[in-house]
Amino acid sequence: MKINKFAKLGAVAMLSAVFLAACGSKDSSSKQVLNWDETAELPTMDLSKATDRVSFDALNNTNEGLYRLGKDSKIEPGIATKTTVANDGLKYTFNLRKDAKWSNGDKVTAKDFVYSWQRTVKPSTGSQYAYLFSGIQNADDITAGKKSASTLGVKAEGNYKLVVTLDKRVPYFKLLMGFPSFYPQSQKAVDKYGSKYGTASKYMVYNGPFELTKWTGSNLSWTLKKNNDYWDKKNVKLSAINYKVNKSNSTGYNLYQSGKLDMTYLNSEQAKQLADSKELVIRHGASTFYLEYNQTKKEFQNKKIRQALSLVINRKQFTGKVLGDGSTVAKGLVASDMAKHNGKDFADDAYVKDATANDVTKAKKLWSEGLKELGVKELSFALLSDDTDKAKDSTEFLQSQIEENLAGAKVSVSNVPFKTRLDRSVKGNFDVVVTAWSADFADPISFLDLLTSDNSYNNGKWKNAEYDKLIESSKSTNAGNTTKRWNDLVQAHKVLMEDQGISPLYQQANATMLKSKVKGVIYNAAGVNYNFKDAYIK
Amino acid sequence: MRKYLLKRVFYMILTLFLVATITFFLMKLMPGTPYSNQQKMTAQQIQIMNEQYGLNKPMWMQYLIYLGGMLHGDLGVSFQFSNQPVSYLIASRIGASAQLGIQAMIFGVVLGIVIGSIAAVNKNTWIDTLCTILSIIGKSVPNFVLAVLLQFYIALKLGWFPIADWGGFSYTVLPTIALGVGPLAETARFIRTGMVDVLNSDYIELAKAKGMSRYGIVWHHALRNSLIPLVTLIGPYTVALMTGSMVIENIFSIPGIGEQFVKSILTNDYPTIMGVTMLFSAGLVAVILLTDIIYGIIDPRIRLSGSGD
Numbered sequence A: 001m002k003i004n005k006f007a008k009l010g011a012v013a014m015l016s017a018v019f020l021a022a023c024g025s026k027d028s029s030s031k032q033v034l035n036w037d038e039t040a041e042l043p044t045m046d047l048s049k050a051t052d053r054v055s056f057d058a059l060n061n062t063n064e065g066l067y068r069l070g071k072d073s074k075i076e077p078g079i080a081t082k083t084t085v086a087n088d089g090l091k092y093t094f095n096l097r098k099d100a101k102w103s104n105g106d107k108v109t110a111k112d113f114v115y116s117w118q119r120t121v122k123p124s125t126g127s128q129y130a131y132l133f134s135g136i137q138n139a140d141d142i143t144a145g146k147k148s149a150s151t152l153g154v155k156a157e158g159n160y161k162l163v164v165t166l167d168k169r170v171p172y173f174k175l176l177m178g179f180p181s182f183y184p185q186s187q188k189a190v191d192k193y194g195s196k197y198g199t200a201s202k203y204m205v206y207n208g209p210f211e212l213t214k215w216t217g218s219n220l221s222w223t224l225k226k227n228n229d230y231w232d233k234k235n236v237k238l239s240a241i242n243y244k245v246n247k248s249n250s251t252g253y254n255l256y257q258s259g260k261l262d263m264t265y266l267n268s269e270q271a272k273q274l275a276d277s278k279e280l281v282i283r284h285g286a287s288t289f290y291l292e293y294n295q296t297k298k299e300f301q302n303k304k305i306r307q308a309l310s311l312v313i314n315r316k317q318f319t320g321k322v323l324g325d326g327s328t329v330a331k332g333l334v335a336s337d338m339a340k341h342n343g344k345d346f347a348d349d350a351y352v353k354d355a356t357a358n359d360v361t362k363a364k365k366l367w368s369e370g371l372k373e374l375g376v377k378e379l380s381f382a383l384l385s386d387d388t389d390k391a392k393d394s395t396e397f398l399q400s401q402i403e404e405n406l407a408g409a410k411v412s413v414s415n416v417p418f419k420t421r422l423d424r425s426v427k428g429n430f431d432v433v434v435t436a437w438s439a440d441f442a443d444p445i446s447f448l449d450l451l452t453s454d455n456s457y458n459n460g461k462w463k464n465a466e467y468d469k470l471i472e473s474s475k476s477t478n479a480g481n482t483t484k485r486w487n488d489l490v491q492a493h494k495v496l497m498e499d500q501g502i503s504p505l506y507q508q509a510n511a512t513m514l515k516s517k518v519k520g521v522i523y524n525a526a527g528v529n530y531n532f533k534d535a536y537i538k
Numbered sequence B: 001m002r003k004y005l006l007k008r009v010f011y012m013i014l015t016l017f018l019v020a021t022i023t024f025f026l027m028k029l030m031p032g033t034p035y036s037n038q039q040k041m042t043a044q045q046i047q048i049m050n051e052q053y054g055l056n057k058p059m060w061m062q063y064l065i066y067l068g069g070m071l072h073g074d075l076g077v078s079f080q081f082s083n084q085p086v087s088y089l090i091a092s093r094i095g096a097s098a099q100l101g102i103q104a105m106i107f108g109v110v111l112g113i114v115i116g117s118i119a120a121v122n123k124n125t126w127i128d129t130l131c132t133i134l135s136i137i138g139k140s141v142p143n144f145v146l147a148v149l150l151q152f153y154i155a156l157k158l159g160w161f162p163i164a165d166w167g168g169f170s171y172t173v174l175p176t177i178a179l180g181v182g183p184l185a186e187t188a189r190f191i192r193t194g195m196v197d198v199l200n201s202d203y204i205e206l207a208k209a210k211g212m213s214r215y216g217i218v219w220h221h222a223l224r225n226s227l228i229p230l231v232t233l234i235g236p237y238t239v240a241l242m243t244g245s246m247v248i249e250n251i252f253s254i255p256g257i258g259e260q261f262v263k264s265i266l267t268n269d270y271p272t273i274m275g276v277t278m279l280f281s282a283g284l285v286a287v288i289l290l291t292d293i294i295y296g297i298i299d300p301r302i303r304l305s306g307s308g309d
Helices: A002-020 A053-062 A110-121 A139-143 A187-196 A249-257 A268-273 A303-311 A315-323 A360-374 A389-405 A418-426 A445-451 A465-475 A482-498 B002-028 B043-053 B059-071 B086-121 B126-140 B143-157 B169-199 B202-210 B214-242 B246-251 B258-266 B270-298
Strands: A033-038 A067-069 A075-077 A080-085 A091-096 A154-156 A161-165 A210-213 A221-226 A240-245 A263-265 A280-293 A379-385 A409-415 A432-438 A502-514
Touching: A033 A249, A053 A210, A053 A221, A110 A139, A110 A154, A110 A161, A110 A187, A249 A263, A249 A268, A249 B143, A249 B246, A268 A502, A280 A303, A303 A360, A303 A502, A315 A389, A315 A502, A360 A389, A379 A389, A379 A418, A389 A409, A389 A432, A418 A432, A432 A502, A445 A465, A445 A482, A465 A482, B002 B059, B002 B270, B059 B270, B086 B126, B086 B169, B086 B214, B086 B246, B086 B258, B086 B270, B126 B169, B143 B169, B143 B246, B169 B214, B169 B246, B202 B214, B214 B270, B246 B258, B258 B270
Parallel strands: A033 A240, A033 A263, A379 A409, A379 A432
Antiparallel strands: A067 A075, A080 A091, A091 A161, A154 A161, A210 A221, A221 A240, A263 A502, A280 A432, A280 A502
């Protein structure tokens, strides 16, 4: 008898599940709708707190700062209509447009910028990107809790003039203005929503080309709807962008094939199979993977050892066969296609061929010379890396390349979780580590700053006086002269490469499929990736 | 009975307290910080952030603060999803996981009982062999392989069901099947074994002698007596399924809780780790209690009052 009851109960539960879940969603088939794939949830829309690519992409398309980042990381007009820079480069005056509005109808004013910047640098906000404000007057002291946020070098003169005072020249300052951390925020909205601010699409106001809708704060889909209050709405062609989170690449590709997605991310297996497809688009990130040597250890202070380890690596095979996701051989520490001067890419201009070449004979020679200088016959060391599948494949490949070619080299591999790897790097608890750096803004300095002697991120403790001098010169003497500054940075990079202070491996990329009907999508490697303002469907 | 229940509830609370304590201290032993941009922050900046979030306080104090909050129903605020209360994150995502888990259990257990019974009744015939082969396959093919196959052939090629996403009942069919095949195979195996034993016992002979129909014997006597081992299995299985299957949820892009737990550990999102761990544990201890009660209902020989001592 009881069984009968159980069966009935089961049937009732099944039926109620049907009814509970029976509120389906309809696909909009309107023409100017883009269906976009995403690989992770949207964690926050609070631009003071955002730290990840998904948040920054959403913020960039639903909000706007003084500038927008256009094609090839060129700045395009945003809220600023006219900018004047003082001769010493320490004062920027931005005139703001008067027709910019928040989605609650309020005007966007200079006060919104002042409020937003102060909010981000204030320690109590807990922003992880406050360091980007370094260079603006008092920013460092404020983030360190020594001064109050109101002393930040940003002032509103009336409603439509913003004056920024710097402590030191920041040659890439305008570029930073296209990064969401520098966008305005409405104090009214922050106060109104309190702790809920930026945690769901309704707890936020927007001033960009699109408005965020249908985001509950933890769901797997959301929609960017064209913002009819946007000052330049006539140039925004898409009526909506539907985002769907698909954590499985095979699911993403199935949806793409069925026409439910216009773009999807591929894993390396798929990328290899679809290598000939016309819809394959490789998106390079401004992110370089490299070997960092612990140069507090005698063996890695030896340049020949470092050179030999770099020369044995067949990077072409590494990127093509092992990674296979579109990643390319790194030309140096600074990512390719990120920063250009007079039409020349930094990575090409500062290229040192030997630094990333593959020459086993030379490597063997340098290795045995190096060992002799150290007075040892063999050298064992640990190779530290992350524990993702890709990282494991990478270390396995590097280990075999080194052990096969260099007599007396013994490599033990240690794959640990990312946070553990970071922790060990910072504490100097490693021999050689596979690490990566990605640029927040499209200027070579975002990479090169890393390796100055006193930089706290310089975990390998490579030190070079000439390098330090060139970087310093780029920030002081030559900060105001674009060409001279560029040359300083090029020279510095060459010094780093010739000394093999680090060994660049590859520049990371994402393989994607993009329907050919989708046009005008702007992608930038550094900072924010996607800008849909000009995108349309043909 | 009441005394027994009170005692059991007390032990449940004690268990949860121990789980909370052990998890808290183990979690704090993990290297790194909960800040996702940790790589680009200096030691000083990390120090300032720690002060903001109270992570610079002595560990015992952090523990007491957390415990105090938990008693008031405050599970803290997530680090990955900044400003988002952990209780909201869990509440907004447990629904999909629970629905899927329950559906998969109903699908698996009901079908498993049917297949297992058929196999037992037709012991040592080709039907039995077929059922056994099916349940071995069901048990040994990982559910994510099945999920990928279902998605490709049934959803993409035939178009019978949506490929992924979460919206209505049709969206749940394929993940339910993928997730339910495991319990189905397990149930079928248990029921077959149990029922073969039962069918050989004297009281079944008696029932046959009384002239009961074959269906009647299976339904009234055999099945009920073969269910006991199954109950032991179903309890923890249900909790495991309801709290989410990370792989299945990822393949079908379902907004469930499965991945949250793994991701929170990888990112040192302390409040989320605690929240999800406590949810899992509470579910498990509750189900264990429930299982013991159900034992008594199915088999009055198992006396509740005696088993607690």
